Amino acid sequence: MSARPAQVTTAGQLALELPFELPTIHLAPEWKDQQRLWGHTFHPMCSYLASFPASLTHALIARYSRPGDVVIDPFSGRGTTPLQACAEGRIGVGNDLNPFAHLLTAAKVQPATRAQAVTRLAQLRLAWNADSTGWLALGNRVAADPRAADALVPVAGSGGSSADGVEAVPVEVALAFHPRTLGQLLFVRSALRLDDRTDRFLAAALTGILHGKSASYLSELMPNTFSMAPRYVRDFAARTDFSSPERDVFDGLAKKLDRLFRQAPPTSEGIALLGDARDLAPRVQSALEDRGRADRARLVVTSPPYLRVVKYGYYNWLRTWLLGFDSRAIDAALDDAHHREPYLAFMRDVLAGLRPVLADDAVVVLVIGDVETDRGRKIRGGMDLAARVWEAAAAPEGYRLAGVAIDDVAPNRKMTKLWGDEAGRATKTDRILVLGATEAGRRRALAGAALDVDWTWPPRALRSL
Ligand SMILES: C[S@@+](CC[C@H](N)C(=O)[O-])C[C@H]1O[C@@H](n2cnc3c(N)ncnc32)[C@H](O)[C@@H]1O
Numbered sequence: 239m240s241a242r243p244a245q246v247t248t249a250g251q252l253a254l255e256l257p258f259e260l261p262t263i264h265l266a267p268e269w270k271d272q273q274r275l276w277g278h279t280f281h282p283m284c285s286y287l288a289s290f291p292a293s294l295t296h297a298l299i300a301r302y303s304r305p306g307d308v309v310i311d312p313f314s315g316r317g318t319t320p321l322q323a324c325a326e327g328r329i330g331v332g333n334d335l336n337p338f339a340h341l342l343t344a345a346k347v348q349p350a351t352r353a354q355a356v357t358r359l360a361q362l363r364l365a366w367n368a369d370s371t372g373w374l375a376l377g378n379r380v381a382a383d384p385r386a387a388d389a390l391v392p393v394a395g396s397g398g399s400s401a402d403g404v405e406a407v408p409v410e411v412a413l414a415f416h417p418r419t420l421g422q423l424l425f426v427r428s429a430l431r432l433d434d435r436t437d438r439f440l441a442a443a444l445t446g447i448l449h450g451k452s453a454s455y456l457s458e459l460m461p462n463t464f465s466m467a468p469r470y471v472r473d474f475a476a477r478t479d480f481s482s483p484e485r486d487v488f489d490g491l492a493k494k495l496d497r498l499f500r501q502a503p504p505t506s507e508g509i510a511l512l513g514d515a516r517d518l519a520p521r522v523q524s525a526l527e528d529r530g531r532a533d534r535a536r537l538v539v540t541s542p543p544y545l546r547v548v549k550y551g552y553y554n555w556l557r558t559w560l561l562g563f564d565s566r567a568i569d570a571a572l573d574d575a576h577h578r579e580p581y582l583a584f585m586r587d588v589l590a591g592l593r594p595v596l597a598d599d600a601v602v603v604l605v606i607g608d609v610e611t612d613r614g615r616k617i618r619g620g621m622d623l624a625a626r627v628w629e630a631a632a633a634p635e636g637y638r639l640a641g642v643a644i645d646d647v648a649p650n651r652k653m654t655k656l657w658g659d660e661a662g663r664a665t666k667t668d669r670i671l672v673l674g675a676t677e678a679g680r681r682r683a684l685a686g687a688a689l690d691v692d693w694t695w696p697p698r699a700l701r702s703l
Contacts, residue, residue, distance in 0.1 A: 263641025284446035286316035317343030330508035345442035347508030377421025394562025624669035640683035
């Protein structure tokens with residue numbers, strides 16, 4: 239490992255936006271050699287666009303933190319960093335503004351036990367057996383005509399009561415499932431309460447089997463990665479005369495739990511926060527205080543939202559329907575729609591806001607995709623967004639640069655490949671920007687880069703934790 243000195247960047251160069259290079263930090267890219275599902279068995283609970291592999295987070299957690307340390311991801315998505323941190327005996331803290339991401343993160347870092355999950359599922363199955371006639375009839379009515387007056391359904395989390403209100407099922411949702419599966423889903427959706435740890439775990443697991451192209455999924459209408467556009471779904475179903483095969487929700491969920499609990503849940507419990515990354519520090523501090531800990535984080539590993547690439551609500555509309563979330567409101571709230579300058583200001587606010595919870599020798603790792611268009615225009619050679627983030631967001635906030643490592647992303651790992659024209663905005667390369675909160679952090683980042691990492695899973699040293 240070594241760091242090349244940063245090239246001097248003149249004001250003229252910045253004005254012309256000529257590319258300038260950051261010093262390289264040599265992190266052996268062994269995370270790419272690991273199996274796709276390397277890491278804890280909770281990781282693949284549900285697919286999530288633009289998530290990074292658990293092996294990448296391990297490469298950083300192992301080098302830059304010790305058991306007991308606090309490891310934060312302000313944009314935790316499906317919870318990869320905090321789960322992997324918890325699985326390695328750290329206190330993993332995840333935050334996201336997307337309630338779907340928060341649900342996945344919380345389910346992983348504050349999970350149900352296997353016994354709790356299996357018992358609750360058995361309870362739901364019994365309740366279904368006792369009460370299925372009405373729900374099956376409702377499923378049939380919705381499937382026949384979701385707009386009919388007698389096809390209104392109880393809202394998510396209502397416990398089956400219409401006192402909390404009733405709602406129509408979107409046409410595309412009705413299309414996606416066999417009427418019996420739909421009846422079961424309507425029942426489970428109304429029964430699960432997302433503020434309960436066990437129910438939340440079951441709901442998160444259910445989102446993971448909602449749609450996909452094999453018999454383990456409840457609908458075969460769409461791939462597992464994301465929801466197809468609703469209009470495409472309607473056209474496709476009409477054109478192909480699609481009818482979904484019957485799938486049993488309880489059997490599917492039982493098998494999913496078997497897969498998730500192939501490993502015991504992490505013994506270290508983490509923290510999942512819902513909110514804007516810019517005001518994370520006070521929320522982290524109070525959550526840590528509630529746990530009786532005054533620690534500050536020694537490591538941040540995160541992949542901030544990209545520029546106008548992913549609409550997490552829209553691309554997950556079937557899952558958000560199941561959970562009772564409003565996909566439009568999610569997209570309106572998230573920061574995936576910035577142009578470049580506001581994006582850099584946003585990142586500066588995030589990095590400034592993080593400072594109070596960082597230990598002096600904290601290492602901050604930002605995984606940032608290159609961007610090939612800005613305001614719809616192609617940028618020749620792409621934009622080295624990591625360099626811009628360093629220059630306009632991290633340096634002015636007093637962070638110290640350890641270097642940048644380049645991660646050439648395997649084409650099949652990028653969701654944007656799946657979205658045709660959207661691929662114009664895709665990133666072929668991720669840059670891993672490694673910063674120190676102070677000079678001590680920068681030195682620790684440089685020294686840690688050379689360390690060997692144990693890739694056995696679970697790591698021998700941690701099996702007793
Ligand atoms: C690239 S994804 C992170 C994926 C994550 N690394 C994983 O492995 O799942 C970026 C995340 O930023 C979240 N996000 C967007 N704007 C946000 C904001 N202002 N505050 C917190 N999270 C935000 C999105 O919901 C999304 O989950």
